[in-house]
Amino acid sequence: MKEPVAYLGPRGTFTHEAARRMFPEEHYLLHPCDSIPDVLTAVDSGETPYGVVPVENAIEGSVTLTLDWLTHHVDVPITAEVVVPIDQCLFCHPDHKETELSRFTRILSHPQAVAQCREYLRQHVPDAVVSYVDSTADAARRVGSQGRDRWLAIGPRSAGALYGLYQRDAAIQDYENNITRFIAVGKTVPERKQPRCRKTSLLLSLPEDYPGALYNVLASFVRQGINLSRLESRPTKKRLGTYRFFIDAEKEIDDLAMKQAMDEIRDRGCTVRLLGSYPCFSGESSNSSESLDNRDHGAYNHR
Template sequence: MTSAHPQAGPTYTFLGPEGTFSEAALLEVPGAAQAHRIPSGSAADALDKVRAGEADAAMLPIENSIEGGVSATLDAIANGQNLRILREVIVPVTFVLLAAEGIGLRDVRRVGTHPHAWAQTRGWVRANMPAVEYVPANSTAAAAYELLASAGSSYQAAICAPIVARHTGLKVLAAGIEDNAGAVTRFVLVGRPGPLPAATGADKTTVAIPLPEDHPGALMQILDQFASRGVNLSRIESRPTGQFLGHYFFSIDADGHISDARMADALSGLHRISPNLRFLGSYPRADAQAPVVEPHTSDDAFQQAQLWVQELLADRSGS
């Protein structure tokens, strides 16, 4: 990865402000703790910084084990100048309820947080503060900093990561308020196109596939390209292109690397169906879990099949 600021080392951006889960994920990247880090207000803003060369890469949430895909990130990556996912990071998710000094649980009438955080804590809130209203925020940390910024905030408490309490000095009213213990969020480090990470045998490939036309069996055609080559899909979601009603693209994570014969062949088949498909990267899986590859979809099986066809063509040309 070529640095946006060569003399100072790499520059990273993340969904800010300081103390978000995105920053925690970024700090899992070797060297990121010592690198220049710039918070961004949104996924689109972060990726604009990468595209403009103001940052070398952006760390953004892309999938949550409870709520599924993070639409803002999926859409921002799939549109605009091409980018590449360089790696993924899995972060365990736990939440605290923060408020300023002098505010108790009984004083809270409205709570601010990110929509995904609210989805993972609303059961606890309803059980413990049934009359509380929810106020959306750009990030969990942004909700907490709003409490510091103005005494006239539209809410009295914020739901965020425990690290935010240390950053802000806000009081913890309750900890461990997530509804599902063990929930995780998957983050991706996104940079500009360049050399791909080497295949490890436990990799993931992400693509965005627009439907050239909507017709019966259109999705089946796409899925068949993977299924017939033994490529497992770990995530598939439809997202609107924004062009007009009913026009969608499919955001897909598939097990394997583009250098694997089965994956390369599947992507070739997809390109014939949807020439505008967007390859978003092949990168190591965070859990290092290798896929099960059937013998007939192994690289050796593809190579032997190609040799067989070549021999047949050679016999034909020599006859």
Template sequence: MKQPVAYLGPRGTFTYEAARSLFPEESYQHTPCDSIPDVLTAVDSKEFAYGVVPVENAIEGSVNMTLDWLVHHVDVQITGELVYPITQNLMTHREHADWSFDRFTRVISHPQAVAQCRSHLREILPEAKIAYADSTAEAARQVAGHPEEAWVTVGPRSAGELYGLSVLRSGIQDYANNFTRFIAVGEKWSHPIVAPEREKCSLLITLPSDFPGALHRVLASFARNGVNLSRIESRPTKKKLGTYHFFIDAEQGANQPGVAEASQEIKKWGCGVRQLGSYPCYSFDKISGNRSVDKGVTTPYNQR
């Protein structure tokens, strides 16, 4: 019996492709949810063993909804990570596949997908109006359902394949090095086909309010114990104006001596330390080289 995986849906989106890459369809059943809170709540309530949500995009930054729900609303562990390259595609109804760009009057997509291609769209479709949809898949459905309209959409190739669209141009994102980091949450697991590239852990640090230089001492402790930090970000505690949690990603597993010793030091100074997860990080290149993944599709939320 296939194990259940919840993901930020619908089908034909970047998160859908990430979920299929982390949890291959041969062994897992994928169920779309309407929002990030829905995914995390379903895993927290044990309705699903696993969930997949976006947490950070190289261009748009962190997905704050994911961070806030992990801290304030659910008690689930991060159990895996996958970084996906984003390839945005300009697509239209198959009847318009041979049209010149100046014939199109409207671009429909998710706001984040449009934002990631704004310069390119202004260059090739300067007169087209922008309209937003709830997801890249929904935008593709609208374009497919209105062959009488001169519309195009922006999104993953899988959305076009789902609704029978033609790709006018691929790779229209403004920045070539555009990636989204997805996390798996829920029960411990390991990828059934590929080995992880490395281990990592995510920590939530809460500083004592009356401790001058506390953040400096926190960072110095990790450095002193030989732990490289790949991400540091603050988010409001939602308790008092000017008070923050700090999300820290360490390039070691939580069971490594450096992370353990640094955490103990920080606790002694009165800081709160909460482990959000110690987990494997998987390589997109290795997964995409496997036959179970559609090599023509790349991926994330920011574009549901």
């Protein structure tokens, strides 16, 4: 029987694409959830063994909802990472394909997608109101289901095709090389191909705030020759000006150098929570022979 994989849906999201790359549909049953908390809760409660959520975008930075849920609400290990190229397209209902862009009144999308296209929107649709929804495909589905209002959706080409939208523009993100990191959580993911690297994600709390507290932690990694690929602070949510730090180290947790760095950091009174030690895969396209576009409604495309 195919094992289920929860992902941020509905079908056609960027997360769906990431999930297809890590969990081929020949072997897994991909199960769309309405929100990132729903995906993480499904795994935490044992409803599904695997989940896939976005964690960081090259233009807009962290997906803070994912970080906060991972650390405050659930206890699920990160088990793999995949990086996916993000090409944001602009869609309207086919009934409005002749309408000038400046006459649209509303833009629907996920906050991360809107943030990646801010300058484009300012130039081309300055007067439209932005409505945030749970995912890009959710936006595409809503715009596709009603032709009455002049609404636009931002999202992947596949979402436009799935929900029968007319594509007005492509690659509307404000910077080139737009990519997002996605993580799998839950059960260990079988490694079908050679990972690009291995990482360990940690959540660090300092014992107290004093000059050099964070410096000392970083020095432990330096002494062990461990490269950090990410350092991010998030509020503790308890008191203004107090933080916890997300650290990604390019080493496995079982590596001797990593163990020594951990011992040193804990000896200084820091609390370290292991979020996961996992393989990282680069973003080759999914090897599923069926593309999403072919299975559902045809896409309208002006390019």
